[in-house]
Amino acid sequence: MRKVAVVGSGSSNFTKEEITVETLLLESTKQVFDTTRNLSQNLVDGVIVSTNDNSKYLSAILSELTGIKPKIAHTVEHLCSSGSNAVISAYSYIASGLADVILVSGADKINNPGQVLEWDKTRGEFNHPIFWGSMLTKSHKRKFDTSDEELAIVSAKNHKQAIDNPNAYSHKPYTISEIMNSKSVTDDLRILDCSYPCSGSTSVLLASENVASKFSDQPVWISGIGQKTNSASFAKNELTQLTTSAIASRDAYKMAKTSATHIDVAEIHDAFTVCELMAVKDLGFSENISGADYVRNLFHTENRKINPRGGLIGAGHPLGATGIAQIMEITLQLQNKAKKRQVDGANKGLIHNMSAAATSSTVLILES
Structure with missing residues (x-):
């Protein structure tokens, strides 16, 4: 199993403003590209989005907005821990050899539906x-x-x-x-x-040990x-x-x-x-x-x-x-x-x- 590192990151401000999830995702992703050396769209093998938003096909939308044409693209939803689960999904792809570089981008807006699990009737009105x-x-x-x-x-x-x-x-x-x-x-x-529930987005770039040094002198290993x-x-x-x-x-x-x-x-x-x-x-x-x-x-x-x-x-x-x-x-x-x-x-x-x-x-x- 190959080692996997975080080699880039970016974040929007976290705010009470109502901002579309697509805009939020694009903002933090742009920061990753602006601050990670040698990164170009053709080097990204996968785009994984973490969100509780009801919008559909967000990984493909983010890929199109950023000019990436990935092999792997999907969305992860797991309420409050969606983000870490999305990163572990990316880790698994890279560690297994199915990808070398994956962008993971998470976002939600202030009134997202993930705050309430409607299926759980044991909570009643609470x-x-x-x-x-x-x-x-x-x-x-x-x-x-x-x-x-x-x-x-x-x-x-x-x-x-x-x-x-x-x-x-x-x-x-x-x-x-x-x-x-x-x-x-x-x-x-x-x-x-x-x-505070709020609007915001953060993205990280994960890379295999084979290519991590291309993007960072200080890779941080999972x-x-x-x-x-x-x-x-x-x-x-x-x-x-x-x-x-x-x-x-x-x-x-x-x-x-x-x-x-x-x-x-x-x-x-x-x-x-x-x-x-x-x-x-x-x-x-x-x-x-x-x-x-x-x-x-x-x-x-x-x-x-x-x-x-x-x-x-x-x-x-x-x-x-x-x-x-x-x-x-x-x-x-x-x-x-x-x-x-x-x-x-x-x-x-x-x-x-x-x-x-x-x-x-x-x-x-x-x-x-």
Whole structure:
């Protein structure tokens, strides 16, 4: 099996503006071509689009708009983790020898239909993500005695870190008090505990070890992959642990021959503040202390190890682009190109991308 690297990336701004998904895809793809050396349309073997939009044939449309005539072209939809799943699809094509270079482009607009899984009737009228976010939060409070202040620290940290992300939806810092006193959306969630649906697009270029050096002096290698799906319906989900995330991370660590202690920087799926507290525990970052204490320490020491671009809460959450944006950030970190967001000495990074209250999770390990 051949090694696969990320050799190029590009992103639009994440915004509340209503922008067509085709326009978004084209914007981030254009950045890939503008910033990747020696890249031309005839070298791209595949175009894979990640989106929850109802538009059809988007990979072929993007190919035509950009002048690419690929062998491989299709769309991946998997709710919030569509992006990471699309990248793994591209990885598989390249690792198997079916392609050498694949463009993966993810996008969604602010009112995309991927926020609600209509098939899942177990949710009844409580089908919006804020309700599963509220249930996870209430369960975490009951089991771990989690306070509103501990949840607010997650939001304060990620909004502060998003200030240095030029593509982020939010560039406004919030105090812990402001977050705790922001508008209540349920008994257990305030508006600033939540990530923002928005319009945005991110693209990455993947290449085989045979050609990676043609496009980059600093290829970033995908060394570990883990995936797990337990169900689609929320009623079968565990409320105090991200079970699929824990399983996916174990598989990714095993494939990469590494462990959480060797991860220098991580992008974690903080759809709600409680998700970050759960994830740092279930991914193995805070084995000896609570997730809340771990994040509190990061906040007070201004350590950007977790969600340096601001996470979903600070940067925004255009579903089809999110996993790819996480991969772009870790790539920049490992190339020492993240500017003010840079984590010193980052050589190994992790991406955690999940769907629908972690009924499905994907974890990737990247290395410089």
